[in-house]
Amino acid sequence: MAQSSSELLPGTLFLLILRTLAGGPLHGYAIAKRIKESSKDLLSVEEGSLYPALNRMLVKGWLAAEWGVSETNRKARFYKLTPVGRKELARANSEFDRMIHGIQLVLKNA
């Protein structure tokens, strides 16, 4: 298991959040949990990074937030992708692929 999100490659936290939200609106805790589950506990997102990141993305206009009711029947703030966020996801996704590809090439051939 990764020790902290600081070991995430730079910029990947935004990508993970965007990808997670592509499946539909989620609240903060659920986003963290989904990332942890999807990565089979390899990645964990700390609260100390998650909420600042979510707010940064709100400021950038990638996400929108609204209050709703959670599955546990509690008042919760749900985040969802905006059209701008969707574009950013596509952009970041291909950017990430290229980077990984590049790194792999270096590791193989250098």
Next chain:
Amino acid sequence: MTWWKKLLFLRNRGQFDADLAEEMRLHIEERAAELSRAGLTPTEALRRARAEFGSPTSLRERTRLEWQFSWIEDLRSDLRYGARTLAASPAFFFSAVLSLALGVGANTTLFSLTTEFLFAEPSVNNSRSLWRVRVGGNSHVGIAQLRFLQEAKLFPGVAGMREDGEVNWRINGETRPLQAMRVSDNLFSMAGIPVALGRGILPGDEDTVVISDAMWRSKLAADPTVVGRVLEIDGRPHRIAGVLPPDHRSVAGFGLSADIYAPVRATGSSVMLFVRGPEGADRSAILERLQFGARRMDEAMPERDLKWADENVVEGMAGIDRFKSRSMQGVGGFFAMLMIVGGLLLLIACINVSNLVLARGSARVQEFAVRASLGAGRGRIVRQLLTETLLLTAAGTMAGLVINYFLTRAMNHVQLDLPVLIVLHMAPDWRLAAYASLLAAGTALVVGLLPAIRISRGELHGAMKNPIAGRMTLRRVLVVAQVAVSIVVLTAAVLFARNLLASVAAEPGFDLDRTMFVRVRLVPDSYKSVEAKASMAERIERELESAQGVVSVSATRLIPFNDDSTRGGARRRDDGENIVIRHHSNRIGPRYFATIGVPVVAGREFTANEPENSIIVNESFARNFFGQGSAIGRTVDKQTVVGVVRDSKYAYLNDHMRPAMFEPYRTRLGEGRESALIWMVRTAGDPAALVNGLRARVGELDRSAAVEIRPMRNALGIALMPSQVAGALLGGMGVLGLLLTAVGVYGVLAFSVARRIREIGLRVALGAGPASVMRLVLRECGLLLGIGLGIGLLIAFFVTRPLSTFLVPDISTNDPVTYLAVVLLIAAAGTAASIGPARRALRVDPMVALRYE
């Protein structure tokens, strides 16, 4: 968009905090629920969940940070706090703002004046591709040369303008002289000069005028239907084609203005040349084309004594490009000096405020100690202080700009007593705004930095505990610096004040009190032949001579101190030697020197039937050209000297020993001076008493002529103008500097007395009389002034030396009289400043003062 959301956030911070708290609570609860599903007790699960979550406060801070322009947030609280502290001490606030307002007001006004006079763009379309050009070193050329360049098709456009023309306007049985700009018929369209009403002068226009906004308002009652109206100008009906906008600036620059624009006369006129260059062509490209054109001009229309291809000059229409000619560099230097003095003045004001802030800082030591103990870092306190000075300087700058607005408006309306019309359109613009912001920032730094460093170090505490007189505290150093700076300003001010006095009192070398000039401008079309004009001139001269109270009359081409004409170059002496001489040149009638009161030292004056080749020279000319021995009978270029006259001044008051040559004014009546006839008249009594009678008598002879008569004492326009303008500007600044310094000295003395009340009380209780208490205060005042004086005089002695170029020769920059005046002024200001504090010290009641303990 991002900043917009951030701005919205600023308004809804409460909501944000509540939302985030709710979100965090949910997070912790969900995690606790999960943990308890894994088998933990609910309390234990909640505890673990909280521990995992970490500090909510730090999370909130970091999350909030995403939304903030954090410096703005801090600035907001600093500003609010600063405004509150300033509001709590209005006396401090107002004295600081007043000091700054005076400094900034004076400084920005000089800035406005400089930018307007030197750098204002003329009212044209695309001034960057418009150029003023000279060929053959001539400022003006004939219409033939203009036509030649136009037809050479070297430039997209070539136009000409004569900036100092005049016309006679006949209205309601009266003839009024008007200042006129004579333009080639393509100037308006080529330069793209905008008009407010109607249209400009268009190609093919004749007998058409465009009038200035001032003329439209003051002389034509702002009639909105004025376009198409007909004015009788120079005896011919002229149709008004258009009205210029109020802020029209002519292409001649330097505020040169006119009542009307009219097409230039086809013959006998000379004009400045303007060309429209191809888009993007730079100065050297224009110069290349011009040189090509000038060389062809030399082939097509050769001149005897000049080559058109020599001294070709291309000048830009605005900005620094105007300073290529040497005569402009003197003016530029003068304005640079004004700006420097303005800067010094602002520095004095800054020191005042800096001192006030320091004084207040020592009273606020406790406040800062409290803030520091509550955890405010030194940086934070310095920032708080700087914010306060920023507020002060912002308020001071605003108030200064208000002063600037009213001062520049008043200066726009000043009408200088000059033969040409100069109108300035100073108005606040982006340049002023940018300059003022720069000033404000610089001022805040100068004012705030020293006190901030000082106070944040807590050094004031030490100063409070150790109020021993004689120790040079920072505040005293500042006042000494202030006195020194103001001595430099004062020295400049006194120099220019003396310069003005010397100019007014200057002996021109001829009689100012019993002479006047009579200038009659005839309508050119009424006097087509030289004979007609000559016979009218003769009639006017007889009319003047026969008038009661007139002693003698003599014609002249130039009015002393109003016109000038200089000739230079090599002249051939009778022994075959060629001698280079630059001299004043005039044409004069018989009895000229007797009329104006200049003694003839050898030979004679011109007579009524003087041969064409006779000349009279002055002593300087004779000495420079012929050396020792009599000049009578010797020749200059085949002209024979018949008389030598005493040196006098001709056009300027610093015409010191300027060579002059005079030729007979007889047959070539009015040549070169656009139909103006001029006489100097000597009177038995006060010439002012004769003005109206003579004007009426001359006016009878030709009703369409414009007659101007002025006693010479009142007609020193051009000669006195520079000294008057410089004297007024620098004198004003000197007074302001003195005032600000007096305020600074007063502040320090008052503060020092307040601090030493207990000491003074003790001294009085121990038997010190009023005299020794007074001595206490005056000694401190004397110390501050003395050291400041020593330093200031030393600096002033060196830095005022370059000013000598602006002063009449009788005034030297190292004349002790100037420095004596400065010392007396400063001493007087210092004494005035110490009266208040001294009285306060004298009133100290030992019983009250000692009870403070």
